[in-house]
Amino acid sequence: MPVISRAGRTRTRLTVGRCEKHKKLSRDPSCETTSERHHTPYCDEAGIAPARCDGRESNMKTRAAVLTGPEKPFEIMELELDPPRAFEVRLRMVAAGLCHSDLHMIDGDLAVSFPVVGGHEAAGIVEEVGEGVTKVSVGDHVVCSYIPSCGHCRYCSTGHQNLCDQGATILAGTMPDGTYRFHSIPGAGEARTDYGALCMLGAFSEHIVISELSVVKVDSWLPLDKAVLVGCGVTAGWGTAVRAGNIRPGDTTVIYGAGGLGQNAIQGAKFAGSRHIVVIDPVEFKRDTALQFGATHVFAEAKEAHEAVVEMTWGQGADQALVIVSSVDEEVVQNAFNIIGKGGTVVMTAIADPALLTIHVSGSDMVFNEKVIRGCQFGSSNPQYDIVKMLRMYDQGLLKLDELITRRYTLDQINDGYQDLRDGKNIRGIIDFSL
Numbered sequence: 001m002p003v004i005s006r007a008g009r010t011r012t013r014l015t016v017g018r019c020e021k022h023k024k025l026s027r028d029p030s031c032e033t034t035s036e037r038h039h040t041p042y043c044d045e046a047g048i049a050p051a052r053c054d055g056r057e058s059n060m061k062t063r064a065a066v067l068t069g070p071e072k073p074f075e076i077m078e079l080e081l082d083p084p085r086a087f088e089v090r091l092r093m094v095a096a097g098l099c100h101s102d103l104h105m106i107d108g109d110l111a112v113s114f115p116v117v118g119g120h121e122a123a124g125i126v127e128e129v130g131e132g133v134t135k136v137s138v139g140d141h142v143v144c145s146y147i148p149s150c151g152h153c154r155y156c157s158t159g160h161q162n163l164c165d166q167g168a169t170i171l172a173g174t175m176p177d178g179t180y181r182f183h184s185i186p187g188a189g190e191a192r193t194d195y196g197a198l199c200m201l202g203a204f205s206e207h208i209v210i211s212e213l214s215v216v217k218v219d220s221w222l223p224l225d226k227a228v229l230v231g232c233g234v235t236a237g238w239g240t241a242v243r244a245g246n247i248r249p250g251d252t253t254v255i256y257g258a259g260g261l262g263q264n265a266i267q268g269a270k271f272a273g274s275r276h277i278v279v280i281d282p283v284e285f286k287r288d289t290a291l292q293f294g295a296t297h298v299f300a301e302a303k304e305a306h307e308a309v310v311e312m313t314w315g316q317g318a319d320q321a322l323v324i325v326s327s328v329d330e331e332v333v334q335n336a337f338n339i340i341g342k343g344g345t346v347v348m349t350a351i352a353d354p355a356l357l358t359i360h361v362s363g364s365d366m367v368f369n370e371k372v373i374r375g376c377q378f379g380s381s382n383p384q385y386d387i388v389k390m391l392r393m394y395d396q397g398l399l400k401l402d403e404l405i406t407r408r409y410t411l412d413q414i415n416d417g418y419q420d421l422r423d424g425k426n427i428r429g430i431i432d433f434s435l
Contacts, residue, residue, distance in 0.1 A: 059082055061081070062080075062182075062206045063077070063078055064077055064079050064411075066079075070105070070106060074118060074204070074418075078185060079184060080184070081181060081182060081183075083209070084130035085130050086130050086133075088209055088210060088211055089129050089212055090127045090128040090129075091124035091126060091142065091208050091210065093122065093203065093433050094228070095123050095431060096119045096204055096228065096431040096433075097121030097203075097229055097231065097429075097430050098418060099260060102118045102119065102418070103326075103418060103422070105118065112171045112196070112198065113173050114196075116195065116196035116197070117202030119202060119203025119205070120232060121144075121229065121232040122144040122231055123143045123224040123228035123231060124224070125139065125224075126139060135215065135217070141218050142218060143228060144214050145387065146201060146214075147162055147167040147170065150164055150165070162378040163377060166211070167199075170199040174196060174200075176211070180197075181208075181209040181210075203431075204411065204431060218388060227391055227394075228430060229404055230387050230391055234390060235378065235379045236261050236376075236378050236379040237263065238264045239379015240268070240347050240376050241268030241347075242268040242379075243379055243380040244347045245265075245268075245320040245322055245347050246320075247273065247274055247319070247320060248273065249273030250273065250275045251272075252316075252320075253276065253278070254322070254336070255290075255322045255324060256280050256335070259326060261324045261349060263286075266293045267294060267400060269294070270293075275296075276309075276313075277297070280302055285425070286424065289427055292403070293400065302332070302339075305339070306339050317342070317344060318339050318340045319341070319345070321335075321337070323350050324349045327352050328352045332350075333346070333359050337361045337362075342370060343371070344369075344371055345371075347375075348374065349376045405427075406420075406425065407420065410432070410435045
């Protein structure tokens, strides 16, 4: 069967094998092949693979929301997307969450490389798999983990899959080998530009090519437009409370910030058995929502909350203070440190400009009262396990997901969605690719 490449050349469908001359998979009759088990691109005499063995082009086009620099809005662009290489998969996106972390790129609080396709909370359906992929198959439903987990590096093998070494390039926008999957579509005489993918995902695109280490297969009957939330906000917030906070039944837990992560910290604290769940947020809508998710007390100001916690604990102070505000500063850290009692823990999940020193507390108070301040990345979770576990809790009615979604947006409305987030109108907005 003839195959037409993008250059217009006609070739004949041939047996696929590995070309020893060019060191890549091949169907060129002049290549010396050693295998016939592949159904993948072939190389020509120059070692180039311009077409696919199934007649499709090597690359495809996709619409994506791109940031070209700080202090700039997202731009909708048509980009070229590479096919999946070995151990990679291509997804058709179903939904992507609008997380505040993407605003940190715009505000300069995350040192990413531009241009970059944004989005790191993602769910979709597998369209194609590269050579060697065994984890998922075409048609599988998946939620993406914004930190890959290899299972065998020092951190994965010691139970810290959220710190996997394969995530070293998540802000650089490249795959671990330093290559890109998104590219510009150059005009005549123009050079092709590589576009990064935030967290090795680039979820704000109709199609993405990612490592199989970043996908988690989920039950096919679960709605992906809800399941997407456990790819970041739900797991991170829940884990801040349950894993990093180590909440025990009867504890008093204070939560600073009631946005997409904060509401899930509330769910986690309630599930773990906190007796008092005290939430501080200046936005009334978020405080009202916090009460629906399990908060026992809500306050607009930290001072009011401090006085209430002292009274309700008979002067003992809180057991945990979870800092999940949109952008952390020195004041909120001091408030959190002061509100916990002896042996209490402050968990830092919120971030700010890395150049800012946001933790200034009394060393004597920390030592004499054995107070702890610790960081928390992705809820200190095991993404491959916890994402599935939390979705099954949702399936059994033990976890709220539907109630977290405030509004849905098309990809073209992404800047409206982020403005609503800045204005305090959303708990979680999502890009719904079916709209």
